[in-house]
Amino acid sequence: MISLNWVKDYVDLTNEDLEELAVKVTKAGVNVEKVINNRISNLVIGKIVACEPHPNSDHLKICTVDIGSEKLQIVCGAPNAREGIKVIVALPGAVLPGDFEIKVGKIRDVESNGMLCALFELGLEEKTDENYAKGIHEVGEEVEIGLDANIYLNNDDVLYELDVHKHRNNDCYYHIGFAYEIACILNKKVTLPPIAHQEIAEKVNDNIQVTVDTALCPYYSAKMVRDVEIKESPDFIKQRLINAGMRPINNVVDISNYVMLEFGQPLHFFDKDYLGDTIVVRQAHDQEKIITLDKQERVLTKNDIVITDGQKPVCIAGVMGGENTEVLPTTKNILIESAIFDAVAIRNTASRLNLKSEASIRYGKGLNYEYTNMAIERACYLLEKYADAKVLSGTVIYDKVDKTDKVVKFQTAGINKILGINLNDEDVKTELNRLDFPYQYKDKTFTVTIPKRRLDIDANINDIAEEIGRLYGYHNLVSTLPTGATRQGKYIGDVKIRKETSKRLRTLGLNECKTYTLVSPEMADLFKYEQKENVVLPNPMSSDKSLVRTTIIPSLLNVYEYNTARNVKNIMLYEISKTYDVNFQEDLKVAILMKGSYLTNDWQRMNLSVDFYLIKGVIENLLDYLGFKNRYSFVKSEIANLHPGISVQVLVDREPIGIIGKIHPNLKKADIYVAELSLTSLYQKSTKPLKFKSASKYPEIIKDMAFVVDNEIDSETIKNVIKKEGGRILASVEVFDLYPNYSEGKKSIAFKLVFKDENKTLVDNEVMEIFNKIINKVTTTLPAILRDK
Amino acid sequence: MDDIKNLQKEILSQLENTQSLKEVLDLKQNYMSKKGPVSNLTNKLKDLPVEEKKVFGAALNTFKQELEEAFKKKITYFEELEINEKLKAEEIDISLPATKLTNGSPNILEKIIEEVESVFMSMGYDVVDGPEIEEDHYNFELLNIPKGHPARDAQDTFYIKNEDYLLRSQTSPVQARVMLASGGDKPIRMICPGKTYRRDADDATHSHQFMQIEGLLVDKNVSLSDLKGTFDVIAKKLFGEDIETRFRPSYYQFTEPSVETDISCFACKGKGCSLCKNTGWITVSGAGIVHPNVLRNCGYDPEIWTGFAFGFGAERLAMLKYGINDIRTFYQTDLREIDAFDRLED
Structure with a gap:
């Protein structure tokens, strides 16, 4: 939350429409989600010049109130309403919190032209019995009659609620940072707040010795003040903290927060008398303990950074102070810490301890050492001014910050190329000036030094293009299309087989599902038809999503259930x-689940229910479409949780690529059929190019044969014998009739054989010769008997 | 001659009285068979004197022709009668319900993805996919997101093994893989729609599994304005020709400059409504100019090559386009809901 009144301290906002400014800020890259204006219109300071009892009430009073321009009659029920006091008057038209609009009206038959207000009625205090009993707010005699009461109440601030979620820099988190943002948008300059203060002869260096024993603290500075007087903060500090969403505590604590909200630099105040004269910054020991300000015991690890007094931790660096050195109302002497800690370490510690604070968020974004310096001086300035502190001379500084400037060299053409716009050198100079980025310009080349406050900008031209682009305004970009040579795009790799499979299955009337890759251990174990183990997540969110699936079928069963x-x-x-x-x-993989009627027409009593042969037909149709006609076969195979008599492996080129089967009745009572194929396996096989083949000019001869065989012998076995014996002229063999239980334990199965020669008309003799050979072969190699016609 | 006349009269009168096709055919059989009366007359012909033969023969021919004609007519009459009766009898109640074939609806996310793919393929973008179990190296490091970078916090990732392998938290690693495979010397146009995973608890607006549609173009002269033009094409295809687009500055680690891409609200036409939270604009994707570090990491010299990248959330597009409020809709497959999606769309 940014207070615009506060920003005004650093950049001139006179005559700026702050609603409009919010739009400009958003367009330039920092999203202002909400403009909050807590000002109440038609609120003035008035004076009760007469106060009479109400004739129809024992507690109401009729007040005559002078608001400068006129005198108004207002009925008021407050016990403290009396002649001579100055009050806050809500005039007709004022809208108080809770959408309460003040109107001219009659209260028990007496006209009332407004309302005399208590602070809770203006939303400035909580509505408690205590505050209610106080009655209306009494304004000091020195306040002018007719003054806009918002000014008196410091209630004329405008707040921007920012979407800081993505913003890379920390400048949304402190008012000076935001002031720079506004200054570049409005082409104005930033004035920094005063930091100059008195220092006494006593030296900090004689009071504290600082040792830094970890690379995770590149900068540590400390100053000391004596004899602070702890009391309430001045109104403006309290008001600004409240507006920024922080609770005022006392002048000393408030000042540390105030400086953080100014410079983005969190400070830590130690009670010097409890700290001793040594500070050692180091990484904590595993299992080291500290009781923090909130009276919780925290157990640390070696990845946390701690401030110690040489022995025990007194603060978890960047996250929370220790109770042992806390600033209390009795505190007199303070050691001020202003430091930089490793952003990643602070983020990790804060999130591990679940202690995300205003300070840890700012450390976690990274800090600019220039402000680390200024902030400690600013704190001394404010403590001297508002807490009567005596500042010791000097600063203890440990400094290992890399101060190398980030420098970018570029030409305007480079910026134009990235953005697709057409600036000239003068335009670029203007933009760099607005950004307050120092630069040199020589031989059409800019050499820009990135200011330290912009930690987010790297030394490359794209970063400069972004800064110029957002000021230029992306809404001003003209749409163009890339000009490079191109061709029709393609599906690469196995994307094509995936798309084509999907297309065909939809055509066949199957609905596409999308389920979760992560499954429960129970689901993962259901159909283990391959020798595959699951990936187990080391830190799952819940056990029902703890393994990476090897098969999709269990997920489809869930969709079926749903x-x-x-x-x-x-x-x-x-x-x-x-x-x-x-x-x-x-x-x-592609998985299929089918249950119920595939084709229905109730009034015609037509119902094609899904059975094994239908789902087999779907698989064959798909395999034919994908180019594997005549290359697949099916072998019976026992698969866990599938019906032992109705489950097969699907083979292509004699290699297993999937399964088909009926769900075991122990798992689901309903007749559910499933299949799963490996598209990866299919993708790895090549298919023949598509070629036209003219239909045979010669007639075909069709012959039937039927055999009586044991029920257990499957049709494919007989068919294979027929095919082999039939040779070249046997074009096709299909089962066309089946009598199960034709005789005890036997079935009759009939085949239709199509004979065809591509080159000549077949003669019957020739066909009959082969036909008889087939019958002979089948009946001699299999326990099969030719069935009489 | 009278024989002919009498016979003609006899046949025609009998033909006149026939009641069915069968009677006609029987009649024809009776009279016109080899030994029937008409043949008998013909047989008489050979016994006649030459002059008479000529006259009688001519008369006989005419008689036969007329007879054929008459039978043909009658046969046609009865045949038509028969077919008309048959047609009449076959008339059905066409209002009775049709035979139902099952629906084959696409998953709504796949539908959106297919739509986006077809637009980009027509502009020369290949559709590529990559592994969902990905290496940290591709998912983060190459994309300018080193270990410890705050951008990793925002993408709470499912790590699998030693923080080296993970379920990809974005589809961007596919871009890195394609760039590396291209060898740094060829232009690239690609999109990579696919599944991604982050540690979010599932609710109406969050899903631990979701789909991104990311795209990348690398060439020698590519600008942010080209990205804007490209975004215009896809936005108008998905949300209508009359929508407007705008870019706003944003921040992503692998692009610089980065933008958020908005479309004018198609529900209220920019006036402000609950869908666009009264702003008139809806954010639909993130995009930007590929960061020089990313180009460099993936084998492209940023002094020569530039590129843009963009990323849509498939769920967000579908939720906006079809007015879906609960992200779980896409992963539940309620057949009653997706039934309607088995259709063409303009």
């Missing part, structure tokens, strides 16, 4: 997703 619970009857699903095994081996 829809069944919502009374959806026919559920046709597929999902394509990457899966991983414990060695991070990737396998892109």
